[in-house]
Amino acid sequence: MLIFERSHPSRRNAAQxxxxxxxxxxxxxxxxxxxxxxxxxxxxxxVVRHYTNLSQxxxxxxxxxxxxxxxxxxxxxxxxxxxxxLPNFLARHPLAPAHTGQGVLACLYDxxxxxxxxxxxxxxxxxxxxxxxxxxxxxxxxxxxHASRGDTARTEIIVPDAAHGTNPATAVMCGYKVREIxxxxxxxxxxxxxxxxxxPQTAGLMxxxxxxxxxxxxxIEDIKHIIHNAGGLLYYDGANLNAILxxxxxxxxxxxxxxxxxxxxxxxxxxxGGPGAGAVGVAARLLPFLPLPVVAKSPSSVALPSPTGRGVxxxxxxxxxxxxxxYLTEADLPLSIGHLxxxxxxxxxxxxxxxxxxxxxxxxxxxxxxxxxxxANYLMAELQKVGYRIAFPQRRASHEFIVSxxxxxxxxxxxxxxxxxxxxxxxxxPPTTYxxxxxxxxxxxxxxxxxxxxxxxAFVAAMKEIWDEAHxxxxxxxxxxxxxxxxxxxxxxxxxxxxLTWKVAQA
Amino acid sequence: xxxxxxxAEIDALFDEIPAHLKSGSLTALGAGLxxxxxxxLMRDCAAQDTPLLNFIGAGAYEHHIPxxxxxxxxxxxxxxxxxxxxxxxxxxxxxxxxxxQTMMASLTGMDVSNASLYDGASGLAEAMLMAVRxxxxxRRILVxxxxxxxxxxxxxxxxxxxxxxxxxxxxxxxTGTVDxxxxxxxxxxxxxxxxxxxxxxxxxxxxxxxxTNWAHANxxxxxxxxxxxxxxxxxxxxTWGDCPHPTPLPGGxxxxxxxxxxxxxxxxxxxxxxxxxGAPLSSGGPYFGxxxxxxALVRQMPGRIIGRTVDLDGKQGFTLTLQARxxxxxxxKATSNIxxxxxxxxxxxxxxxxxxxxxxxxxxxxxxxxxxxRLAELASGIAGVSVAFNAPTxxxxxxxxxxxxxxxxxxxxxxxxxxxYDLSADYPELGNALLVCATETKTEEDLQQFVxxxxxxxx
Numbered sequence: 001m002l003i004f005e006r007s008h009p010s011r012r013n014a015a016q017x018x019x020x021x022x023x024x025x026x027x028x029x030x031x032x033x034x035x036x037x038x039x040x041x042x043x044x045x046x047v048v049r050h051y052t053n054l055s056q057x058x059x060x061x062x063x064x065x066x067x068x069x070x071x072x073x074x075x076x077x078x079x080x081x082x083x084x085x086l087p088n089f090l091a092r093h094p095l096a097p098a099h100t101g102q103g104v105l106a107c108l109y110d111x112x113x114x115x116x117x118x119x120x121x122x123x124x125x126x127x128x129x130x131x132x133x134x135x136x137x138x139x140x141x142x143x144x145x146h147a148s149r150g151d152t153a154r155t156e157i158i159v160p161d162a163a164h165g166t167n168p169a170t171a172v173m174c175g176y177k178v179r180e181i182x183x184x185x186x187x188x189x190x191x192x193x194x195x196x197x198x199x200p201q202t203a204g205l206m207x208x209x210x211x212x213x214x215x216x217x218x219x220i221e222d223i224k225h226i227i228h229n230a231g232g233l234l235y236y237d238g239a240n241l242n243a244i245l246x247x248x249x250x251x252x253x254x255x256x257x258x259x260x261x262x263x264x265x266x267x268x269x270x271x272x273g274g275p276g277a278g279a280v281g282v283a284a285r286l287l288p289f290l291p292l293p294v295v296a297k298s299p300s301s302v303a304l305p306s307p308t309g310r311g312v313x314x315x316x317x318x319x320x321x322x323x324x325x326x327y328l329t330e331a332d333l334p335l336s337i338g339h340l341x342x343x344x345x346x347x348x349x350x351x352x353x354x355x356x357x358x359x360x361x362x363x364x365x366x367x368x369x370x371x372x373x374x375x376a377n378y379l380m381a382e383l384q385k386v387g388y389r390i391a392f393p394q395r396r397a398s399h400e401f402i403v404s405x406x407x408x409x410x411x412x413x414x415x416x417x418x419x420x421x422x423x424x425x426x427x428x429x430p431p432t433t434y435x436x437x438x439x440x441x442x443x444x445x446x447x448x449x450x451x452x453x454x455x456x457x458a459f460v461a462a463m464k465e466i467w468d469e470a471h472x473x474x475x476x477x478x479x480x481x482x483x484x485x486x487x488x489x490x491x492x493x494x495x496x497x498x499x500l501t502w503k504v505a506q507a
Numbered sequence: 508x509x510x511x512x513x514x515a516e517i518d519a520l521f522d523e524i525p526a527h528l529k530s531g532s533l534t535a536l537g538a539g540l541x542x543x544x545x546x547x548l549m550r551d552c553a554a555q556d557t558p559l560l561n562f563i564g565a566g567a568y569e570h571h572i573p574x575x576x577x578x579x580x581x582x583x584x585x586x587x588x589x590x591x592x593x594x595x596x597x598x599x600x601x602x603x604x605x606x607x608q609t610m611m612a613s614l615t616g617m618d619v620s621n622a623s624l625y626d627g628a629s630g631l632a633e634a635m636l637m638a639v640r641x642x643x644x645x646r647r648i649l650v651x652x653x654x655x656x657x658x659x660x661x662x663x664x665x666x667x668x669x670x671x672x673x674x675x676x677x678x679x680x681x682t683g684t685v686d687x688x689x690x691x692x693x694x695x696x697x698x699x700x701x702x703x704x705x706x707x708x709x710x711x712x713x714x715x716x717x718x719t720n721w722a723h724a725n726x727x728x729x730x731x732x733x734x735x736x737x738x739x740x741x742x743x744x745x746t747w748g749d750c751p752h753p754t755p756l757p758g759g760x761x762x763x764x765x766x767x768x769x770x771x772x773x774x775x776x777x778x779x780x781x782x783x784x785g786a787p788l789s790s791g792g793p794y795f796g797x798x799x800x801x802x803a804l805v806r807q808m809p810g811r812i813i814g815r816t817v818d819l820d821g822k823q824g825f826t827l828t829l830q831a832r833x834x835x836x837x838x839x840k841a842t843s844n845i846x847x848x849x850x851x852x853x854x855x856x857x858x859x860x861x862x863x864x865x866x867x868x869x870x871x872x873x874x875x876x877x878x879x880x881r882l883a884e885l886a887s888g889i890a891g892v893s894v895a896f897n898a899p900t901x902x903x904x905x906x907x908x909x910x911x912x913x914x915x916x917x918x919x920x921x922x923x924x925x926x927x928y929d930l931s932a933d934y935p936e937l938g939n940a941l942l943v944c945a946t947e948t949k950t951e952e953d954l955q956q957f958v959x960x961x962x963x964x965x966x
Contacts, residue, residue: 002602003606013867028712033743038609038613039610047575051858058597058600060584062587068592079545089789093569094791097925100558101556101790102555103551132845140668173668252528269851270587272591273623274851291664342657345791346793361539362537363538375508378512396522484596485598486598487819487820488819489824491826501608501612501619
């Protein structure tokens with residue numbers, strides 16, 4: 001039942017809104033709304049019950065093992081939420097002067113420093129609001145770098161065929177042509193193809209390492225030389241940073257610019273689709289181009305020229321501020337690629353990432369990659385024993401790995417999608433299905449470091465049951481799921497007979 | 508576990524990484540804090556940020572958020588789920604998003620809504636890109652100077668690399684709204700869309716009917732940039748103007764989308780920031796961007812879209828739909844690179860709108876309007892202070908001061924009041940101008956306190 005169907009005319013929550021209906025006669029009638037918007041008329045209890053019941057129709061990390069490959073669905077510590085929602089953090093206006101926000105700015109500055117340390121980059125901006133916006137910022141910085149040198153012939157971004165779809169889509173948003181290069185049988189970038197692809201038109205290469213195939217790109221240094229010798233820059237898609245946190249730094253691998261999905265590696269919640277945060281880090285030569293704003297710290301005894309532009313509230317141009325932490329603006333970074341949001345990105349998400357990083361500390365940071373990798377390799381070994389085909393058995397798994405259900409499908413007719421749907425009946429969120437597209441009938445499995453051996457073993461047992469069912473009673477698997485709020489949905493009907501909003505006439 | 512894998516130690520699992528690349532210890536990080544220690548650290552930080560009595564708006568607005576909103580939103584089942592790729596295991600999130608799409612489409616008066624973008628400013632950039640795709644021949648967008656300077660600069664950062672030109676339209680110094688005569692000079696010129704802010708950055712109400720008609724009469728799309736809360740009171744974007752679009756709206760590539768049901772007037776795209784609907788100010792985010800449009804443009808929309816369908820047994824269910832627009836399917840040919848959106852903020856907004864309902868939302872909007880009117884009235888009673896423009900306003904207004912706004916604000920801050928946003932950097936031609944906002948959260952006492960502080964600051 002939809003909230004609109006729980007609505008009763010003129011029922012309302014008197015306690016939630018102003019008691020009086022204020023006068024609006026100073027607004028000309030021609031500008032006023034004539035119809036009432038379609039919003040529910042329901043009591044607080046109706047609303048609380050409705051959304052509590054809806055929440056219970058979800059699988060989530062808090063309720064289920066959620067090995068969704070490439071999404072890093074690790075546990076989100078509750079302290080991160082509680083402390084990021086302290087009332088003073090929530091109440092602060094984005095344009096309030098810096099001296100009223102030294103607490104939050106200190107946290108953001110410290111987070112920039114932590115990310116510099118773990119990624120090996122020279123500078124960080126926390127502003128991009130998701131991974132894809134971090135990619136945009138990164139490629140826009142590559143564009144700005146070449147443009148600043150008068151090097152305008154570089155019109156192509158190279159993207160491996162295993163890349164996330166956001167990579168080519170981002171390159172296009174930045175005005176580039178995309179050149180795709182293939183992957184070899186071991187899951188690494190095909191170096192000969194890369195050598196053939198580079199030239200004076202190459203602006204850069206976008207690389208995820210470990211790749212979406214779940215393996216570490218072993219020829220990373222050759223790749224770096226090929227790209228840099230061609231005059232291009234190397235972009236690190238940090239979607240899989242969790243696999244190498246504390247083990248190897250993108251900066252040490254030779255990357256010029258990176259983004260990190262803080263909602264993956266730094267345990268901020270995925271929220272049913274977001275908000276995320278896609279902090280970017282750069283090598284020294286790209287520092288002038290960082291997206292705004294960046295938090296700066298100055299010796300507390302030294303008076304700063306006040307920033308002009310945003311956030312200046314009570315300390316505008318011409319006056320001086322003694323705030324220790326402040327945002328850098330266009331005046332400080334005139335070559336910046338600019339702002340990517342109206343204000344300052346997803347601050348609440350950044351605070352959660354900061355709290356998580358402070359709780360991990362140096363030792364915890366090392367253990368993230370170790371246990372994520374241990375869990376993935378263990379799960380890979382155990383699933384292989386059950387009979388599942390591992391896509392790259394000759395390789396170590398990183399924090400994730402791929403099972404191809406192609407042999408299973410050939411033998412039984414059971415596809416990767418069927419396995420995924422049957423897992424729901426067993427109480428597990430399925431792995432990522434049909435991505436990366438290079439491997440037929442694939443399941444991309446990422447257990448994360450926060451799962452216990454007992455959970456992994458129970459998941460293997462469920463996968464064994466499905467393996468047996470696929471051979472003995474395949475129709476049972478094809479009909480799954482049976483235990484969920486709905487069975488398989490008609491996606492074709494959804495796209496052909498678009499029903500995107502509820503309409504009163506349907507009541 | 509190691510034995511099952513066939514290695515002796517965890518380090519062996521990293522043997523494909525060249526040894527000389529491996530990092531040493533992350534000494535700069537220090538030791539991990541336990542929960543008690545990190546709580547102390549964060550409480551100390553928060554204590555430094557004691558909020559002042561706030562009269563700043565400028566795109567982020569202080570409203571009362573009912574307690575149930577975040578109690579429900581931070582339930583683990585919403586908080587720790589991800590994008591609902593597996594529909595059967597995500598009916599909760601999917602139904603919330605379908606309800607959200609319904610509420611936003613109704614508020615804006617449009618046919619359809621997506622499931623959110625990052626924020627209003629980046630959403631405006633996406634609307635511009637969408638308008639250029641739909642228009643097909645022009646890459647110019649007309650952007651009034653009454654659009655938030657933050658939005659203009661953000662949109663510029665995002666669209667400039669695709670050779671899209673933003674043309675600034677000046678405002679009338681008397682009304683604080685778009686200068687229609689200046690706009691008329693662009694009649695017959697090549698442009699894909701006109702952005703129409705309502706209310707505009709000065710808080711003033713634009714003549715949205717005339718602007719929408721002008722855009723359509725001159726062959727462009729109308730992009731409505733709206734405050735969603737104001738739409739409880741103000742004419743919805745889908746009903747602006749009465750001039751039919753001169754040519755049938757493009758339906759997008761390979762579409763079989765019928766034009767029946769599509770409105771022939773009204774704005775074509777409505778976009779804005781959803782922050783007033785339940786998102787705390789939070790120093791700037793997370794908020795969320797919303798985008799609604801006419802049915803005929805739905806295949807040009809960026810971002811996730813939820814559809815209602817049926818399952819194998821004919822039972823109602825919800826699923827991600829029209830995914831062929833998106834990066835994970837179309838890659839380089841996608842409508843946008845967006846993947847993560849602001850789902851949790853949308854969950855909060857849906858619960859917020861459900862709790863307030865049509866009547867409550869209207870009360871909040873009307874009370875905000877009334878408080879801002881009262882504030883302007885009281886402030887303009889101070890010698891040397893006047894209201895800068897004569898157009899009607901929603902819940903913000905521009906005050907002309909006898910002294911530089913920065914100086915006045917610094918003095919007011921000393922007495923615990925954030926007095927507004929100094930317009931001198933963005934609109935130097937206005938001189939000592941201050942943008943002030945009062946929402947329903949302000950009492951008569953608060954307003955009096957503002958006026959006393961302002962009076963003292965300029966004395």
